[in-house]
Amino acid sequence: EVQLLQSGGGLAQPGGSLRLSCAASGFIFRNYAMTWVRQAPGKGLEWVSAISGSGAHIYYSDSVEGRFTFSRDNSKNTVSLEMSSLRVDDTAVYYCAKNFEDGVATYDYWGQGTLVTVSS
Amino acid sequence: EIVLTQSPGTLSLSPGGRATLSCRASQTIRSSYLAWFQQKPGQAPRLLIYGASTRATGIPDRFSGTGSGTDFTLTISRLEPEDFAVYYCQQYGSSPITFGGGTKVEIK
Numbered sequence: 001e002v003q004l005l006q007s008g009g010g011l012a013q014p015g016g017s018l019r020l021s022c023a024a025s026g027f028i029f030r031n032y033a034m035t036w037v038r039q040a041p042g043k044g045l046e047w048v049s050a051i052s053g054s055g056a057h058i059y060y061s062d063s064v065e066g067r068f069t070f071s072r073d074n075s076k077n078t079v080s081l082e083m084s085s086l087r088v089d090d091t092a093v094y095y096c097a098k099n100f101e102d103g104v105a106t107y108d109y110w111g112q113g114t115l116v117t118v119s120s
Numbered sequence: 121e122i123v124l125t126q127s128p129g130t131l132s133l134s135p136g137g138r139a140t141l142s143c144r145a146s147q148t149i150r151s152s153y154l155a156w157f158q159q160k161p162g163q164a165p166r167l168l169i170y171g172a173s174t175r176a177t178g179i180p181d182r183f184s185g186t187g188s189g190t191d192f193t194l195t196i197s198r199l200e201p202e203d204f205a206v207y208y209c210q211q212y213g214s215s216p217i218t219f220g221g222g223t224k225v226e227i228k
Contacts, residue, residue: 037165045157045165045208047217061216095164105212106155108176110164 002026002109004096009114012086016118020081022096022111029077030054033099035107036070036081038092038116048094050105051079064090086118122147122211124220132228139196141223143209148189153213156185156194159222160205168207169194199225 008020022034036048049070050059058070069082079096093115097107123146133139143154152172157165167176169185172192182197196203204227209220 044221045159045210045219047219050217059215100167100170104153104170105217106153106167106170106210107165108167110166113164 002098004098004109004111006094006096006111006114009094009116011117011119012083013120014086014088014118016086017082017084018086018116020083020094020096020114020116022079024077024079024098027098030074031102033102033105034072034079035097035099035105036094037097037107037110038090038094039113040089040092043092046092049081050099053102083116086116088118090116091118092116121216122149122214122218124209124211124218126207126209126220126223128223129221130224130226132226133199134228135199135201137199137228139194139199139203139225141194141196141207141225143187143192143194143220145190145192145211147214149192149211150213152188153211154185154187154192155210155212156183157208157210158203158205159208165208196225201227 003025005023012018035050051070055072067085072079093113096111098109100108125144127142154172156169159165173185206222
């Protein structure tokens with residue numbers, strides 16, 4: 001059974017930092033790209049970042065480029081999102097998601113979500 | 121960036137009714153790389169349809185997706201109580217990946 005278990009998040013001040021993690025199980029982790037999607041309170045879904053199965057290719061939305069860093073550890077089946085220079089509009093539930101298949105950037109499994117609140 | 125416009129914003133229907141949800145793209149979506157997700161309050165999205173018309177594993181056949189180019193439709197043929205939720209379309213053919221604003225299907 002595929003599982004994505006998220007941790008981290010919480011409250012940060014504007015300009016601060018937070019780290020999100022996502023532990024994967026139930027599939028051959030290194031074979032799949034992984035993605036972060038966020039959802040501001042009461043709003044729709046927003047793609048944030050993606051990382052290839054090997055970790056060699058990483059992509060960011062314009063809104064987080066230069067502030068967020070996506071990484072993965074294929075020996076531990078985990079991905080992490082390091083968020084810095086946080087802004088109030090980064091407040092959202094963040095989901096990690098497994099890409100459906102290689103080269104196909106839609107998502108068949110999602111984590112439970114973790115709330116990030118940026119406020120002074 | 122491809123902008124996806126979903127309509128209507130809210131659909132009020134009775135159980136057993138037929139729901140037709142629209143997703144219109146600002147540019148042609150390459151290779152029909154269009155997916156549909158269902159999201160219930162407090163839950164993560166659930167993949168329903170990918171490639172515009174292929175049901176994901178375990179999705180009942182009352183859900184169907186059609187369309188190509190810039191116009192796509194999700195149809196729920198007979199609404200079950202568990203189908204009342206918010207539905208999002210997503211295009212994954214062009215960077216950046218984008219989602220529509222959602223359609224809420226509520227009980228009339």
